[in-house]
Amino acid sequence: xxxxxxxxxxxxxxxxxxxxxxxxxxxxxxxxxxxxxxxxxxxxxxxxxxxxxxxxxxxxxxxxxxxxxxxxxxxxxxxxxxxxxxxxxxxxxxxxxxxxxxxxxxxxxxxxxxxxxxxxxxxxxxxxxxxxxxxxxxxxxxxxxxxxxxxxxxxxxxxxxxxxxxxxxxxxxxxxxxxxxxxxxxxxxxxxxxxxxxxxxxxxxxxxxxxxxxxxxxxxxxxxxxxxxxxxxxxxxxxxxxxxxxxxxxxxxxxxxxxxxxxxxxxxxxxxxxxxxxxxxxxxxxxxxxxxxxxxxxxxxxxxxxxxxxxxxxxxxxxxxxxxxxxxx
Amino acid sequence: xxxxxxxxxxxxxxxxxxxxxxxxxxxxxxxxxxxxxxxxxxxxxxxxxxxxxxxxxxxxxxxxxxxxxxxxxxxxxxxxxxxxxxxxxxxxxxxxxxxxxxxxxxxxxxxxxxxxxxxxxxxxxxxxxxxxxxxxxxxxxxxxxxxxxxxxxxxxxxxxxxxxxxxxxxxxxxxxxxxxxxxxxxxxxxxxxxxxxxxxxxxxxxxxxxxxxxxxxxxxxxxxxxxxxxxxxxxxxxxxxxxxxxxxxxxxxxxxxxxxxxxxxxxxxxxxxxxxxxxxxxxxxxxxxxxxxxxxxxxxxxxxxxxxxxxxxxxxxxxxxxxxxxxxxxxxxxxxxxxxxxxxxx
Numbered sequence: 001x002x003x004x005x006x007x008x009x010x011x012x013x014x015x016x017x018x019x020x021x022x023x024x025x026x027x028x029x030x031x032x033x034x035x036x037x038x039x040x041x042x043x044x045x046x047x048x049x050x051x052x053x054x055x056x057x058x059x060x061x062x063x064x065x066x067x068x069x070x071x072x073x074x075x076x077x078x079x080x081x082x083x084x085x086x087x088x089x090x091x092x093x094x095x096x097x098x099x100x101x102x103x104x105x106x107x108x109x110x111x112x113x114x115x116x117x118x119x120x121x122x123x124x125x126x127x128x129x130x131x132x133x134x135x136x137x138x139x140x141x142x143x144x145x146x147x148x149x150x151x152x153x154x155x156x157x158x159x160x161x162x163x164x165x166x167x168x169x170x171x172x173x174x175x176x177x178x179x180x181x182x183x184x185x186x187x188x189x190x191x192x193x194x195x196x197x198x199x200x201x202x203x204x205x206x207x208x209x210x211x212x213x214x215x216x217x218x219x220x221x222x223x224x225x226x227x228x229x230x231x232x233x234x235x236x237x238x239x240x241x242x243x244x245x246x247x248x249x250x251x252x253x254x255x256x257x258x259x260x261x262x263x264x265x266x267x268x269x270x271x272x273x274x275x276x277x278x279x280x281x282x283x284x285x286x287x288x289x290x291x292x293x294x295x296x297x298x299x300x301x302x303x304x305x306x307x308x309x310x311x312x313x314x315x316x317x318x319x320x321x322x323x324x325x326x327x328x329x
Numbered sequence: 330x331x332x333x334x335x336x337x338x339x340x341x342x343x344x345x346x347x348x349x350x351x352x353x354x355x356x357x358x359x360x361x362x363x364x365x366x367x368x369x370x371x372x373x374x375x376x377x378x379x380x381x382x383x384x385x386x387x388x389x390x391x392x393x394x395x396x397x398x399x400x401x402x403x404x405x406x407x408x409x410x411x412x413x414x415x416x417x418x419x420x421x422x423x424x425x426x427x428x429x430x431x432x433x434x435x436x437x438x439x440x441x442x443x444x445x446x447x448x449x450x451x452x453x454x455x456x457x458x459x460x461x462x463x464x465x466x467x468x469x470x471x472x473x474x475x476x477x478x479x480x481x482x483x484x485x486x487x488x489x490x491x492x493x494x495x496x497x498x499x500x501x502x503x504x505x506x507x508x509x510x511x512x513x514x515x516x517x518x519x520x521x522x523x524x525x526x527x528x529x530x531x532x533x534x535x536x537x538x539x540x541x542x543x544x545x546x547x548x549x550x551x552x553x554x555x556x557x558x559x560x561x562x563x564x565x566x567x568x569x570x571x572x573x574x575x576x577x578x579x580x581x582x583x584x585x586x587x588x589x590x591x592x593x594x595x596x597x598x599x600x601x602x603x604x605x606x607x608x609x610x611x612x613x614x615x616x617x618x619x620x621x622x623x624x625x626x627x628x629x630x631x632x633x634x635x636x637x638x639x640x641x642x643x644x645x646x647x648x649x650x651x652x653x654x655x656x657x658x659x660x661x662x663x664x665x666x667x668x669x670x671x672x673x674x675x
Contacts, residue, residue, distance in 0.1 A: 059602055064491050085534070181653065209653035214596050215603075222391040223647040227382040251520070252387070268497035268505045276507050 022307030026028035042245040049108065049300050050081045052101035056114035056138075062287065065266055066112065066136070069289025078298065091118045098254065102129050108300060110292050112136040120144075132299045134292050147295050149288040150310040153185045157192025160261060161282050163315060164197065164233060167259065167280070172203035172232035175224045177245055179212045179237035185285075186212075186250045189237045189263060205231070210241050217244030225252050233259040239282055246278050265316050265325070274321045283327065284314040359627070362392020363634035366617070366667040370641045373663075388648060389524060397533035397641025398423075398588045398595075400632070402611035403618075404536045405456075405584030407632045408577040410615050411544070412462065413557040413624025414470035416578060418477035419585040419611055422455045422602035424591025425485040431494040431599030434511040439441030441513040447585045457483055460575035473647035474578075477585055478608070485601040495598035510597050517594035529591045533636075536584060539630040543580075557624025614639050617667050638667060 015250050021098050031284035051074070054149035056065055067084060074080045083106065087094035102125060109126050111133060113119040122138040123133050132146040139148060164174065176193070179186035186209075197204075205228055208220035217236060224231060225248060234249075236242035242262030249255040259280040264270050288311050293304045355361050374383045382388050409416045425446045433439040433447065460478045463470045486570045496508045520527050544550035552573045555563040564570050588607075593599050618635025620627025642663055646656045 025386070058491055059486075061492055070671050165443045206650055208647065208650055211653075214598075214600070215592070218595070219391075219395050219643075220647055222395070223379070223382070223388075223644070224392065226385055227648060244596075247518075247595070251518070268495070268499065269493075271506055272497050272505050 009106065017115060046079075046107075048079050048104045049079050050083065050104075051110060051296055052083045052097070052104070052121050053110040054087060054094055054097035054101070054107040055112050056084045056094055058086040059089065060283070061266060061269065062264060063112070066287035067256045069287045070110065070292060071289075073290040077293070079196060080296070089114060091115050094119060095122045098126055102126050102131060106131060108132050108134070108294065110134045110297050113138050113140055116141050116145070117296055122245070128170040130253050134295055134299075136288050139140070139213070146299060147307060147309065149291050149295065149309045149311065151286050151288065151313060153188035153285070154192040154195075156285060157315050158196045159192075159302045159313065159315065160189075160235065160263060160281075161193040163281060163283075164193075164261060165200045165202065168200035168202060168232055173203050173205045173228065173230050175221065175231055175234045176204050176207040177210045177217050177220060177234060177236040177241045178207060179210070179241070181209055181289060185317050188306060189246075193235060210244070212238050214240040214244040214247075217241035218248045219244075220247035221245040224253075224256060225249065231258050233261065233280075237263055238272060239264045239266065239279065242270075242279050242282070245272055246273075262301050264319025265314065271316050271321060271325075274316045274318065276285055277318065281315055281317045283328070284316070286311040286313060341438060359631055359633070362670055363617070363619050363631055363638070366670050367634055367638050367641070369667070370638050370645070370663070372646075374641060374645045376614040377645060377649050379645075382648045383645065384516045386525065388644065390520075392640050392644035393530045393533075393637075393642065394527040394637050397527070397529040398591050399607060399610045399614060399638035399639065400533045401536050401584050401588040401591065402494070403614040403632050403636055404533075404540045404629065405581030406608075406611045407540060407613050407620060407627065407629055408544070408553060408580045409470070409621055410612070411553050411557045411624060411627055412574055412577050412624060413560070413610065413622075414574070414577065415622075416456070416459065416473065416581045417474040417608050418455065418459060418481055419581060419588070420607035421481035421482065421485065422452050422582055422585035423589040423592055423604035424601055425455070425481045425488070426442075426452050426496050427593035427596070427603050428485045428599035428601050429491045429568075430593045431592050432488065433497055434513060434593075435494065435508055436498075441511075444513070445590065447669070448590060449583055452582040452584075452586025452589065453579045454582065456585070457575055457579040459582070460578025463578065464571040464574035470578075482601070482657055489599060489601045491601065493598045500639045514594040514597055517591060518597075529595065532587065532591060536587060537629055537633050544629050549576065554625055557626075559625070610639065613664060618662060634651075634660065 011038045053065055053067070053070055056068055058067065071082060074082045087097060094114055096119060098109065098111065107266050109131055111119070111123065113135065116139055120142060123135065123140050124144040126133050127144050135145045135148045137150050156291060178190055181187060181190065206224040209219040209286050217240065221234065221244065234242060234245045236245055239262035239306045242260045246255055246260050250256050260268050260278065262279050263285055265282040265284035270279060273279040274282055290308060291311060295309065298305050313328050315328050316325040339377060378384055402423065405419060406416060429451055430444060430448045433444040434441070459474050462468055462473045479640055496510055497505050498508050518529050521531065544553065551561070552568045555568050556570055556573055560570060594601050596603070614635040615632055616622055617638055618627070618631030620631050642660060646659060651659065
């Protein structure tokens with residue numbers, strides 16, 4: 001028995017060493033950056049700037065895309081040095097990120113917060129420490145930050161609704177596959193859409209919560225198909241949802257009679273589905289990654305940036321997808 | 330499957346009483362109560378048919394298709410639960426296999442006859458690893474398979490780079506194009522017999538049949554029941570307990586891999602986030618069927634009934650477009666009702 005315990009301890013220790021060796025990279029990166037950064041605060045014209053980016057959850061493709069956009073934009077500027085952290089959908093972890101960034105003395109923080117309330121204070125602390133903060137996509141409470149960059153889901157929902165009204169000639173049977181209705185994007189994409197169609201003769205014959213998930217969207221669409229013989233269009237709150245609905249219709253041999261509209265327009269997802277003729281339209285929900293780096297550069301050079309930047313959206317349809325979509329709103 | 334049989338001995342001259350007690354014994358057997366619960370759920374479906382959608386065969390075909398992935402997981406779970414264990418890792422193993430199957434089939438152009446066995450081996454290896462730790466070091470299955478659940482999820486995310494492995498391929502100029510959907514995906518996601526049954530449903534039924542053979546026709550099956558009934562007694566009577574436990578978890582892993590193949594084919598992609606929480610549905614299916622979480626009692630026929638109960642429940646709520654919040658509450662209430670109906674047997 002004791003022999004066994006000894007062996008456990010050994011293997012535990014070995015695992016711990018491996019893990020620590022793996023983790024060590026990020027902190028050492030951070031100190032590298034701060035040694036040059038801390039000396040002169042954020043006075044103008046430094047050789048390099050370190051930017052800490054805290055992402056709330058890299059489990060979502062859209063957020064992976066956001067990080068990619070930030071990374072790509074930053075790579076064009078050799079004077080920028082990025083540190084990425086993933087909070088894995090854990091508010092307290094993300095709070096720790098901000099504290100770590102303050103401790104490491106980064107020159108600027110970009111945060112895409114998981115929740116407003118618990119992250120408001122850490123952001124304020126960074127501001128007090130003289131570190132400018134760019135808040136991306138989701139808000140914090142109050143206005144103690146440098147710049148907020150985000151898109152407007154309600155507006156995108158409304159644009160989608162208007163597009164659908166004109167595509168259907170003002171009337172028809174529509175299935176709405178909703179994201180999580182307990183989430184703000186879900187609520188806004190729903191209410192914006194309903195606002196746009198309320199004066200038309202469009203009937204929402206079936207609506208269900210597919211929780212942003214493709215298999216659930218397919219399941220709900222199968223139910224809609226077995227209930228209704230005439231479905232003109234499916235409006236899904238994200239592209240995987242629209243694709244799941246298409247798979248269901250395709251299996252029933254009815255995909256030709258139905259149009260499919262989604263939201264998000266990631267290049268390897270929604271936009272590609274439009275190119276393939278699966279979706280009829282997708283509305284971009286921009287990540288703001290590139291815009292965040294633009295704003296960061298301005299702030300670091302001492303130029304002024306607006307307190308709030310609302311991102312424009314684009315619509316991708318069969319006609320314009322090859323040309324890169326069209327701006328809306 | 331064979332637990333529907335009454336064990337009362339018949340005595341000559343009391344035939345009539347014996348027939349009555351036989352009937353009583355059957356009615357209080359797990360199979361009968363599970364059938365009763367299924368009947369209850371189907372009756373709800375008839376009452377709330379969603380404008381008659383419930384009376385169309387297509388609805389039933391789709392209900393069976395949706396339930397199949399859960400049902401396949403539940404087959405593997407049945408083995409483990411009969412040994413008085415539990416496997417929390419099946420949802421993550423499903424995702425891992427879905428990612429691997431998509432990578433191999435879409436991007437590495439492996440033929441199915443290579444990709445499928447490789448994926449099954451991966452699932453089996455994950456299960457066997459859990460089983461080995463459970464059996465050899467006698468650590469609680471709950472914690473071992475919890476560890477495997479986290480590890481396999483991490484591995485799935487590593488292999489996929491955190492992104493869904495879809496048919497999207499990035500060209501050198503940064504734009505995206507779609508690779509063709511592999512034939513094996515289309516085959517698994519097709520329908521047979523004049524469009525009347527999904528291939529995944531047939532895969533599920535094949536898993537049930539295979540599990541039935543192992544549990545009811547092979548010595549291995551009797552060993553698993555013996556281990557779940559009384560592990561020490563089984564050991565003393567010469568049952569190779571450790572090997573049998575490893576086999577049970579390995580089977581759970583292989584079935585999770587089969588479910589992963591079906592999931593990938595139906596989504597046309599490998600999503601590293603797939604199967605989140607599926608292990609709980611699989612456990613619920615096994616228990617609602619009437620297999621005891623304490624081990625030693627139950628069977629694969631019950632798991633088939635449990636799959637149908639959960640599958641139909643889900644379908645009925647969906648066809649009636651019941652809002653999500655009410656769905657969760659109703660599912661909870663109906664599961665409790667089904668389990669209470671089951672309880673009569675004790």
